[in-house]
Amino acid sequence: MPDRGAVIYRYDGSFAGFLSVVFTSFEKKEQPVQIMSRDQIQTVLFPIKEIETDKEKASRVRAGIRSRMSENGWQKVRLGFDTCHPEKELLLLRFIRLGMRLGKRVCWMLADDTVAELENALKHLTGEAHQYKGFVRFSEAGGVLAAVIEPKNRVLPLLAPHFSDRYANEAFLIFDKTNREMLLYRPHRYVIIPVENYELPLPGTEERLFRSLWKSYYETIGIKERENPRCRMGHMQKRYWKHLTEMDPDVPPRIDGQDGLPTDGHKLKDRIQLTDTADSSL
């Protein structure tokens, strides 16, 4: 590739914007030394080229990658953009260049530096998303289930189909504090929107009861003779603890004088019957 002097690309941070970046890089036969999004504020040494997001160019890039690098290759690019790799744009651009040259076999070249780096980033993303399928903790307030997470990668797009299917008749939201966006679901549609900040509402009596019951269960189920904090830490890293009900020091493992359960399940039954007949359009 001819070196025309170092240049930095700046784009709006969206996926379509990134594909426009790829388009420009191929069109101008130019390799940027850095690709940054507009919300990054930093002083730079090289001239900056502003890349406008162009839907037309983006869809041409998408079609090109799909036909040349196979559907599998395209999925890696799409998912790769949600990883927390610090230079994901440059990495993906390198991957796409390699793929456009070599075709779909780029997907098996696991021992290649670029491919291995992308594979690791993807593994981190999908692994974290899988863990969050278990580690998301909802609180109920006013019939809505709400949760806050602090992932490293952008996991909401991977969590959305899972939770939308699991709680098909519920209304729920998950706030991603790291990426400042929120997954909102009402039967039967979800959206992911940017949200600056969100705090869980204070728990009501019923919510406090179930939190405590869960914590009590959690503390009972561990076998003392087999205590193994390192093993636990390996499976459930400390960074998750902050938003896990069972690890929250403010949740008491017992509430006295609790003879029975509030009739949570019955309400659920009513809701199921309601939504069965209700118009499901949002």
Add this chain to the structure above:
Amino acid sequence: MDLFDKLQILADSAKYDAACTSSGVDRSSQGGALGNAVACGICHSFASDGRCISLLKVLMSNACIYNCKYCINRASNDVPRATFSPRELADLTISFYRRNYIEGLFLSSGIIKNPDYTCEKMIETLRILREEYRFAGYIHAKAIPGADSLLLNRLGQLADRMSVNIELPSQQSLALLAPNKTKEAILRPMGFIRERIQENTSDLVQYRHAPRFAPAGQSTQMIVGATQDTDYQILKLSAALYRKYGLKRVFYSAYVPVVSSPELPALDTKPPLLREHRLYQADWLLRFYGFEAGELLDEQHQSFNPLVDPKCNWALNHMELFPVEVNKAPLEMLLRVPGIGVKSAHRIVTARRNGTLDFAGLKRIGVVLKRAQYFILCRGKTAEGLKITPDAVMRSLISDRCRAMLPEQAEQLSLFQTAITREDVTKCLTGEL
């Protein structure tokens, strides 16, 4: 009775059941239902002992009429007793599930009144969940030995997975410790479940909407270290169960002394965690690596080597097959290399389609070379700078985890030299490479 006490008693009694997997069935929430199931299973938390928490694991009741000596809930033991009502347990499950605390319910029970009555209570709980609340999450139900087959059939239609615990791996141990149970009483429901699963498969071919019977299959559990049964006996039994009963999983539970009895290990005995770990490793070798029980242990070698994992032990006894060339070896052989797991083996096969691999390439695709390096060649060469000194080899082949479990640091080296009797490891390795 206070709800917290009840939950605590019934969870405490269920915690020695090792099975907590929520795997084996993929199901979307069918219109209007709550919940789904994911084939790979999902862990929702990890307890202080490091074990995964996936299901709400409780007993229906711990008011048991049986008097099995190893069991904390035996009739003659003086412990607080509690029983859930089906409605109460179903509501608790739903409330936990909606908050994403759990993947579903694991329901077992002590025997209240008689096996049929107990089974009916469990069925009622599952019926409320499945039919009233239209719960499509995961349910694991214990088949109650001695219950009527019609009841077991109903239970299996409501649950995803069923299990019957063998607990004690031989007839003699059963007679000694669980006088109310016999081998036949345990194997009968297991055989019944197997047949129903088979029949169900043929029903499904004919009628697509035939009710599914235990779609995630059946599993069992054996206690390790309560009796004199050896690793070889246990592993042989597992292999037979996988083969004859089509089990999905056999779980091993290191015996934690909870009651004192002259027939049982003393109360201060530590649970044999390393033995349990070795059994799980061997179990994986049977299910995913193409090993036979007879290759890992035999009549002369009844116990696992405490120092190295079963695969490594096998490899050290078959050094004539090593080293293998990673660029040529078939998948089955890659799977037999110590330190190479199923994922790594598949990655190697994928990556080498594109050109030969060297050691740096192996590292890049995520293969851990610590143990594997002694057993493989890349392009005909061993790893550069590979030191084959007794100390280095031992350090690499014995896992940190295992070293931590060993009683004495100082004993290690001397033990190692006597443990592998057939061949002197280092001599063998230097001779081969």
